Amino acid sequence: MTPGFRSDKPGKSPFMDMDLVPVYEDEGATVVTLRPEIVQNLGVRTHQATRGAPPRRIVTTGYMFRDAKGLTALVDLFDREAAAVRPGQIAEVRILDTPTVYHGVVDSIESDIDIGARAFKARIRMTHADIVLRPNMLAEVVILATVAGRQAIYIPREALIRTGQRNAVVLALGAGRFQPVEVTPGVETDDWVEIQRGVKEGDVVVTSGQFLIDSEANVRASFQRMEPVEK
Numbered sequence: 001m002t003p004g005f006r007s008d009k010p011g012k013s014p015f016m017d018m019d020l021v022p023v024y025e026d027e028g029a030t031v032v033t034l035r036p037e038i039v040q041n042l043g044v045r046t047h048q049a050t051r052g053a054p055p056r057r058i059v060t061t062g063y064m065f066r067d068a069k070g071l072t073a074l075v076d077l078f079d080r081e082a083a084a085v086r087p088g089q090i091a092e093v094r095i096l097d098t099p100t101v102y103h104g105v106v107d108s109i110e111s112d113i114d115i116g117a118r119a120f121k122a123r124i125r126m127t128h129a130d131i132v133l134r135p136n137m138l139a140e141v142v143i144l145a146t147v148a149g150r151q152a153i154y155i156p157r158e159a160l161i162r163t164g165q166r167n168a169v170v171l172a173l174g175a176g177r178f179q180p181v182e183v184t185p186g187v188e189t190d191d192w193v194e195i196q197r198g199v200k201e202g203d204v205v206v207t208s209g210q211f212l213i214d215s216e217a218n219v220r221a222s223f224q225r226m227e228p229v230e231k
Contacts, residue, residue, distance in 0.1 A: 030217040031179045039176060042209035046172045049155050051201040053146035056084055056189040062124075064095075064137045073104065073124040075141045082109060082120045084145040091124045092142040103127050106143060152186065152194040159205040160185060160193055161214055169195075170210040170217075171203055178206065180214045 034042075062075030073093055077085055085106055093102040107125040124141055160183070161168045171179045183198030199205065206213065 031173065031177050032213055032217045034176045034178065034213070036176060039209075042212055044172075044206055044213075045208040046204045047156050047159060047207050049153050049195065049199050049201060049203045049205060051151060051153050053151060056145045057191060058085065058143040058145050060141050060143070062139055062141060064139055065135045069107070069125060071126045071135075072107065073126070073139050073141055075122050075124060075139075076119040077109065077122050078119050081145075082122075085109060085122060085143055086145075089146075090144045092144075093124060093126065094140045094142075096138045096140060152196075153199055153201055154192045154194050155199065155205050156207050157188065157191055157193045159207045159210060161210060168214060169199060170206040170213050171199075172206055178213045178217075180217045 058077070058081045060075045060077060060081070062073050064071060064073055066072070073091075087106050087108055089106045091104045091106060093104055094100070095102075104124040104126045107123040110121040110123075112120075122143075124143075155169065159169050161170070161180075166182055167185055168180050168182050171181055173179055181198050184196045186194035186196045188194070
Protein backbone atom coordinates (compact mmCIF):
# COMPACT_ATOMS: atom_id res chain seq x y z
CA MET A 1 0.00 0.00 0.00
CA THR A 2 1.24 3.48 -0.89
CA PRO A 3 -1.03 6.00 0.88
CA GLY A 4 0.82 9.00 -0.53
CA PHE A 5 -0.04 8.20 -4.16
CA ARG A 6 -2.12 10.86 -5.95
CA SER A 7 -3.84 10.77 -9.34
CA ASP A 8 -5.73 13.44 -11.26
CA LYS A 9 -8.17 10.93 -12.81
CA PRO A 10 -10.17 7.87 -11.68
CA GLY A 11 -8.75 4.38 -12.09
CA LYS A 12 -6.91 1.68 -10.17
CA SER A 13 -3.87 1.90 -7.96
CA PRO A 14 -0.67 1.02 -9.87
CA PHE A 15 0.58 -0.80 -6.77
CA MET A 16 -2.49 -2.89 -5.84
CA ASP A 17 -5.60 -4.10 -7.64
CA MET A 18 -7.80 -1.54 -5.88
CA ASP A 19 -9.95 1.31 -7.14
CA LEU A 20 -8.71 4.78 -6.33
CA VAL A 21 -10.92 6.61 -3.82
CA PRO A 22 -12.11 10.03 -5.02
CA VAL A 23 -11.25 13.02 -2.85
CA TYR A 24 -13.34 16.18 -3.35
CA GLU A 25 -11.69 19.49 -2.73
CA ASP A 26 -12.98 23.06 -2.49
CA GLU A 27 -10.32 25.69 -1.97
CA GLY A 28 -8.05 23.06 -0.45
CA ALA A 29 -10.43 22.13 2.36
CA THR A 30 -10.67 18.53 3.53
CA VAL A 31 -13.90 16.69 2.74
CA VAL A 32 -15.01 13.93 5.10
CA THR A 33 -17.25 11.15 3.77
CA LEU A 34 -19.31 9.24 6.32
CA ARG A 35 -21.51 6.19 5.94
CA PRO A 36 -25.24 6.75 6.62
CA GLU A 37 -25.16 4.72 9.84
CA ILE A 38 -22.33 6.87 11.20
CA VAL A 39 -24.22 10.05 10.32
CA GLN A 40 -27.20 8.68 12.21
CA ASN A 41 -25.12 7.63 15.22
CA LEU A 42 -23.57 11.10 15.42
CA GLY A 43 -27.04 12.63 15.53
CA VAL A 44 -26.21 14.99 12.67
CA ARG A 45 -28.73 17.78 12.16
CA THR A 46 -28.56 20.51 9.54
CA HIS A 47 -29.97 23.93 8.70
CA GLN A 48 -30.03 25.85 5.43
CA ALA A 49 -28.36 29.26 5.49
CA THR A 50 -30.87 31.99 4.69
CA ARG A 51 -30.59 35.60 3.57
CA GLY A 52 -32.91 38.00 5.34
CA ALA A 53 -33.35 40.04 8.47
CA PRO A 54 -31.66 38.20 11.35
CA PRO A 55 -34.20 36.96 13.91
CA ARG A 56 -33.99 38.45 17.38
CA ARG A 57 -35.59 37.30 20.62
CA ILE A 58 -36.62 40.25 22.78
CA VAL A 59 -37.37 39.29 26.38
CA THR A 60 -39.43 41.67 28.49
CA THR A 61 -42.02 41.67 31.26
CA GLY A 62 -45.45 43.16 31.75
CA TYR A 63 -48.89 42.42 33.07
CA MET A 64 -52.16 41.08 31.73
CA PHE A 65 -55.29 43.19 31.34
CA ARG A 66 -58.57 42.92 29.48
CA ASP A 67 -59.91 45.49 27.03
CA ALA A 68 -62.55 45.59 24.29
CA LYS A 69 -60.45 43.27 22.09
CA GLY A 70 -59.88 40.66 24.78
CA LEU A 71 -56.98 39.61 26.97
CA THR A 72 -53.78 41.59 26.37
CA ALA A 73 -50.26 41.75 27.79
CA LEU A 74 -48.85 45.26 28.21
CA VAL A 75 -45.03 45.17 28.15
CA ASP A 76 -42.09 47.58 28.19
CA LEU A 77 -39.73 47.99 25.23
CA PHE A 78 -36.54 50.01 25.46
CA ASP A 79 -35.85 52.33 22.53
CA ARG A 80 -33.31 49.97 20.87
CA GLU A 81 -35.75 47.06 21.18
CA ALA A 82 -38.73 49.03 19.90
CA ALA A 83 -36.97 49.56 16.55
CA ALA A 84 -37.07 45.79 15.89
CA VAL A 85 -40.68 45.20 16.98
CA ARG A 86 -43.60 45.58 14.57
CA PRO A 87 -47.30 44.67 14.69
CA GLY A 88 -48.03 41.10 13.65
CA GLN A 89 -44.87 39.55 15.11
CA ILE A 90 -45.29 36.39 17.17
CA ALA A 91 -44.89 36.49 20.95
CA GLU A 92 -44.58 33.80 23.61
CA VAL A 93 -46.14 34.62 26.98
CA ARG A 94 -45.37 32.86 30.26
CA ILE A 95 -47.05 33.67 33.53
CA LEU A 96 -44.34 34.01 36.17
CA ASP A 97 -43.59 30.80 38.09
CA THR A 98 -45.58 28.63 35.67
CA PRO A 99 -44.15 26.50 32.82
CA THR A 100 -47.03 26.88 30.35
CA VAL A 101 -46.35 28.93 27.20
CA TYR A 102 -49.20 30.94 25.68
CA HIS A 103 -49.05 32.60 22.27
CA GLY A 104 -49.96 36.03 21.06
CA VAL A 105 -49.12 38.64 18.44
CA VAL A 106 -47.88 42.21 18.70
CA ASP A 107 -50.99 44.35 18.32
CA SER A 108 -49.55 47.86 18.60
CA ILE A 109 -46.69 49.96 19.96
CA GLU A 110 -47.60 53.18 21.73
CA SER A 111 -45.91 56.27 20.32
CA ASP A 112 -45.40 57.96 23.69
CA ILE A 113 -42.29 57.03 25.65
CA ASP A 114 -42.11 56.65 29.42
CA ILE A 115 -39.36 59.19 30.15
CA GLY A 116 -38.58 57.76 33.59
CA ALA A 117 -38.18 54.19 32.35
CA ARG A 118 -37.00 55.23 28.86
CA ALA A 119 -39.36 52.63 27.44
CA PHE A 120 -42.26 52.32 25.02
CA LYS A 121 -45.37 50.28 25.76
CA ALA A 122 -46.36 47.42 23.46
CA ARG A 123 -49.63 45.50 23.48
CA ILE A 124 -49.49 41.74 22.93
CA ARG A 125 -52.87 40.37 21.89
CA MET A 126 -53.43 36.80 23.10
CA THR A 127 -54.46 34.47 20.28
CA HIS A 128 -56.72 32.35 22.45
CA ALA A 129 -58.78 32.88 25.57
CA ASP A 130 -57.69 30.69 28.46
CA ILE A 131 -59.36 30.57 31.84
CA VAL A 132 -55.95 30.30 33.53
CA LEU A 133 -55.00 33.84 32.47
CA ARG A 134 -56.38 36.68 34.54
CA PRO A 135 -55.98 40.47 34.45
CA ASN A 136 -53.09 41.87 36.56
CA MET A 137 -51.09 38.64 36.31
CA LEU A 138 -47.36 39.33 35.82
CA ALA A 139 -45.99 37.84 32.62
CA GLU A 140 -42.66 37.24 30.89
CA VAL A 141 -42.93 37.86 27.15
CA VAL A 142 -40.57 36.80 24.36
CA ILE A 143 -41.14 38.65 21.08
CA LEU A 144 -39.76 36.98 17.95
CA ALA A 145 -38.60 40.13 16.20
CA THR A 146 -36.24 40.95 13.33
CA VAL A 147 -33.56 43.58 12.82
CA ALA A 148 -35.34 46.02 10.53
CA GLY A 149 -33.56 47.01 7.33
CA ARG A 150 -30.65 44.57 7.72
CA GLN A 151 -30.31 41.79 5.14
CA ALA A 152 -27.62 39.19 5.77
CA ILE A 153 -26.76 35.49 5.64
CA TYR A 154 -27.50 33.95 9.00
CA ILE A 155 -27.27 30.50 10.58
CA PRO A 156 -28.06 29.07 14.03
CA ARG A 157 -25.42 30.03 16.61
CA GLU A 158 -25.00 26.38 17.57
CA ALA A 159 -23.56 25.67 14.10
CA LEU A 160 -20.57 27.98 14.70
CA ILE A 161 -17.32 26.32 15.84
CA ARG A 162 -15.10 28.64 17.90
CA THR A 163 -11.62 27.44 18.82
CA GLY A 164 -9.99 30.72 19.82
CA GLN A 165 -7.86 30.55 16.67
CA ARG A 166 -10.54 30.15 14.03
CA ASN A 167 -14.27 30.38 13.43
CA ALA A 168 -15.68 27.62 11.26
CA VAL A 169 -18.79 25.72 10.25
CA VAL A 170 -19.24 22.29 8.70
CA LEU A 171 -21.08 22.25 5.37
CA ALA A 172 -23.22 19.25 4.44
CA LEU A 173 -22.48 18.64 0.75
CA GLY A 174 -24.83 15.70 0.31
CA ALA A 175 -24.22 11.96 -0.17
CA GLY A 176 -22.60 11.75 3.28
CA ARG A 177 -19.93 14.34 2.45
CA PHE A 178 -19.03 17.12 4.90
CA GLN A 179 -16.58 20.00 4.59
CA PRO A 180 -15.33 22.34 7.33
CA VAL A 181 -14.89 25.94 6.15
CA GLU A 182 -13.60 28.98 7.97
CA VAL A 183 -16.09 31.83 8.30
CA THR A 184 -16.25 35.43 9.44
CA PRO A 185 -19.14 35.94 11.89
CA GLY A 186 -20.95 39.24 12.29
CA VAL A 187 -23.96 40.37 14.31
CA GLU A 188 -25.19 37.82 16.86
CA THR A 189 -28.55 37.42 18.55
CA ASP A 190 -29.64 34.89 21.16
CA ASP A 191 -30.08 32.08 18.62
CA TRP A 192 -28.58 33.29 15.33
CA VAL A 193 -25.31 34.60 13.96
CA GLU A 194 -24.65 36.56 10.78
CA ILE A 195 -21.99 35.09 8.47
CA GLN A 196 -20.15 37.75 6.48
CA ARG A 197 -17.79 35.39 4.63
CA GLY A 198 -17.53 31.64 4.08
CA VAL A 199 -21.19 30.63 3.69
CA LYS A 200 -23.55 31.39 0.81
CA GLU A 201 -27.32 31.56 0.76
CA GLY A 202 -28.66 28.02 0.40
CA ASP A 203 -25.59 26.31 1.89
CA VAL A 204 -26.50 23.61 4.41
CA VAL A 205 -24.63 23.80 7.72
CA VAL A 206 -24.38 21.13 10.40
CA THR A 207 -25.88 22.16 13.74
CA SER A 208 -25.30 18.92 15.69
CA GLY A 209 -22.31 16.59 15.42
CA GLN A 210 -20.18 19.22 13.69
CA PHE A 211 -17.39 19.18 16.30
CA LEU A 212 -16.61 15.49 15.74
CA ILE A 213 -16.71 15.93 11.96
CA ASP A 214 -14.40 18.95 12.16
CA SER A 215 -11.95 17.01 14.37
CA GLU A 216 -11.91 14.12 11.89
CA ALA A 217 -11.24 16.54 9.02
CA ASN A 218 -8.35 18.14 10.92
CA VAL A 219 -6.77 14.73 11.60
CA ARG A 220 -7.04 13.72 7.95
CA ALA A 221 -5.59 17.04 6.79
CA SER A 222 -2.62 16.59 9.15
CA PHE A 223 -1.86 13.14 7.74
CA GLN A 224 -2.16 14.42 4.17
CA ARG A 225 0.37 17.18 4.88
CA MET A 226 2.85 14.59 6.22
CA GLU A 227 2.50 12.19 3.28
CA PRO A 228 4.94 12.57 0.35
CA VAL A 229 3.31 12.96 -3.04
CA GLU A 230 4.41 10.37 -5.60
CA LYS A 231 4.52 11.28 -9.27
